[in-house]
Ligand code: PSU
């Protein structure tokens with residue numbers, strides 16, 4: 122536990138008693154989804170996590186204060202905000218100095234959550250290596266941050282808008298453990314199979330919890346390279362995937378339109394996501410919501426299994 126950071130009351134009690142807690146990021150609520158779908162999703166995620174027996178802890182910066190475990194009033198403010206700053210880990214002290222509000226990415230959420238002792242975190246897709254990174258060096262700080270952050274991130278891989286295989290290679294370089302949940306393929310978010318084979322597969326929350334316990338043991342022993350995050354890749358079931366033809370067409374036309382309109386750098390992802398939403402008639406949003414709900418459930422199951430491990 123940590124005297125420096127503000128922790129929601131229920132989260133603090135759960136951590137003090139060794140209970141299960143699941144961290145949730147706020148960038149996906151503030152930037153990844155429109156209002157009111159984001160508010161509805163936040164409510165659902167909390168209910169899903171509680172239903173499994175864990176406590177949800179949404180992370181964000183409110184009026185310059187990083188908070189692990191937002192209350193209802195702050196959540197209501199977050200989901201309605203337009204253009205709230207998106208804060209990676211390095212941005213946290215700057216937003217604090219300004220007293221501003223901000224949404225936390227995977228990097229900053231993982232860093233804050235791990236600092237207070239949270240072991241599991243649910244999100245949709247990880248940030249990763251962007252297409253064209255060979256020229257632009259555009260790679261999310263999510264990857265480097267996870268290399269030294271001892272928690273489990275449940276996600277559906279990375280979106281196909283990114284360079285999926287380069288992202289998997291960088292996770293290897295950075296000593297971030299990656300395992301598939303009931304799959305041996307790294308998922309591409311909208312599709313089950315992102316085109317990359319995985320070395321490790323887990324089939325139960327208990328087996329994931331044992332890997333987390335072993336990681337913490339190696340970390341406590343001072344073993345370098347083995348004490349960082351575990352990315353638990355949880356793909357959609359076949360029947361929930363975005364149709365392959367629809368997906369491939371949306372990706373191809375989106376990349377082409379981005380080039381034609383001179384969209385580059387940071388603007389590419391929001392442009393492509395809006396394009397996906399439009400040309401799939403809202404299907405990509407439906408898939409996005411399904412992914413986050415499933416990841417919240419699995420993260421809660423892992424958190425509960427971890428809390429039940431013999432001391
Ligand atoms: N990928 C998604 N949805 C998201 C994000 C990534 O499929 O909402 C968000 C997450 O918060 C992630 C961040 O941590 O974007 C990565 O942004 P950047 O590439 O700027 O680091």
Ligand code: MN
Pocket residue numbers: 259260261
């Ligand atoms: Mn970037």
